[in-house]
Amino acid sequence: MKPFSAGYYIKNNKGRSAIVIFMMFLTVCMLLAGNYLGSLWWYYEEAEKLDQQIVTVGAITTDTDYADWKSFTEDLKSDTQLIAFGRTGRANGSMLDANTTIGLEVGTGSYVFNSAEDLQRAFNLLKIDFDCSGLSDMDMVMSGNFAKNISFKIGDVTPDRQFTLRGTFPGDSYVSFRIYTEPEENYYRYNLMSETLRGDALREHVRELIGDRKINIERQMVHQAYEEMEPVKAIFYAGLIILSVILAVTLNSVVTGQYVKREYEFGVYRALGIPKGRIRRKVAAELALMDVIALAAGIAVILLFSFLMNELYYIPRGKFLPYRTKMGVEGLALSNLVVLLPMIYMKGRRMSRMDVTEF
Numbered sequence: 634m635k636p637f638s639a640g641y642y643i644k645n646n647k648g649r650s651a652i653v654i655f656m657m658f659l660t661v662c663m664l665l666a667g668n669y670l671g672s673l674w675w676y677y678e679e680a681e682k683l684d685q686q687i688v689t690v691g692a693i694t695t696d697t698d699y700a701d702w703k704s705f706t707e708d709l710k711s712d713t714q715l716i717a718f719g720r721t722g723r724a725n726g727s728m729l730d731a732n733t734t735i736g737l738e739v740g741t742g743s744y745v746f747n748s749a750e751d752l753q754r755a756f757n758l759l760k761i762d763f764d765c766s767g768l769s770d771m772d773m774v775m776s777g778n779f780a781k782n783i784s785f786k787i788g789d790v791t792p793d794r795q796f797t798l799r800g801t802f803p804g805d806s807y808v809s810f811r812i813y814t815e816p817e818e819n820y821y822r823y824n825l826m827s828e829t830l831r832g833d834a835l836r837e838h839v840r841e842l843i844g845d846r847k848i849n850i851e852r853q854m855v856h857q858a859y860e861e862m863e864p865v866k867a868i869f870y871a872g873l874i875i876l877s878v879i880l881a882v883t884l885n886s887v888v889t890g891q892y893v894k895r896e897y898e899f900g901v902y903r904a905l906g907i908p909k910g911r912i913r914r915k916v917a918a919e920l921a922l923m924d925v926i927a928l929a930a931g932i933a934v935i936l937l938f939s940f941l942m943n944e945l946y947y948i949p950r951g952k953f954l955p956y957r958t959k960m961g962v963e964g965l966a967l968s969n970l971v972v973l974l975p976m977i978y979m980k981g982r983r984m985s986r987m988d989v990t991e992f
Contacts, residue, residue: 661931
């Protein structure tokens with residue numbers, strides 16, 4: 634190993650390097666913190682997939698004689714791309730909250746269908762493996778994961794005593810499906826699905842069919858939840874910056890002490906004619922290598938910790954700690970850059986100016 638290489642210093646100064654590596658390891662904790670808070674969004678990922686395949690529309694009160702609703706209903710019957718499941722506007726109450734990984738309760742969605750036959754057809758489109766033949770009015774089904782999360786068992790009823798859980802299906806969704814039977818004349822909502830359309834294409838097709846009629850397209854439950862959780866992001870990133878600055882100042886003091894002891898070494902480099910740019914690169918390489926070691930060790934520890942927590946605690950309770958989230962990755966990257974870049978700049982600048990004649 635060449636004496637001027639980054640690895641040479643670390644190899645011959647293991648104790649000092651270990652201190653720096655440990656403090657840089659702390660930036661990786663931002664990955665865990667981000668994943669922990671970002672787990673809130675995980676609870677809606679499966680619901681978002683369902684929202685991409687179901688559009689709920691309903692009559693609005695300003696359509697006093699329901700003329701628009703009736704004409705829309707007629708157009709639905711002739712639309713070859715949409716499958717309409719008529720339903721009452723009731724039965725949206727008795728909502729169930731999921732218990733999240735961070736200990737907060739979050740609202741969940743529900744889809745109401747008029748009959749077991751309608752629900753079975755919807756499940757076939759959604760590719761949910763469940764036999765609805767034994768279901769009837771006021772029955773409810775949900776994923777086994779959701780049932781574990783809220784400690785619901787077959788035969789349990791919702792808090793308002795309306796719906797009874799009759800079965801569970803495989804999956805991670807935190808959404809319930811319910812049957813509330815009403816005669817067709819009481820339909821003033823539809824769950825709209827398609828075999829060929831989904832997502833934005835499905836919603837746009839529905840908008841075109843509605844035209845200027847007084848028909849309401851309900852907001853997607855997931856988007857409402859995401860908006861409500863935006864303050865969590867703001868708090869996380871504000872705290873991230875504050876903690877990263879504190880860590881950067883602390884680590885900079887530690888590294889400064891180490892490089893002060895090496896000022897004569899770098900003064901000799903300058904006396905030998907080694908360019909300032911190369912000295913800056915040496916300092917940057919040393920700090921960057923210690924950072925890479927810290928990141929590799931830290932990520933491995935956090936992944937192992939997350940795996941053990943999931944297998945031993947969260948999954949058996951219908952919860953989950955994601956291994957990677959956008960907040961976690963961004964938190965790690967931002968914290969690491971706030972700590973590392975100023976340190977590389979300041980130490981490289983200082984060491985490149987050392988002069989052996991000053992000692």
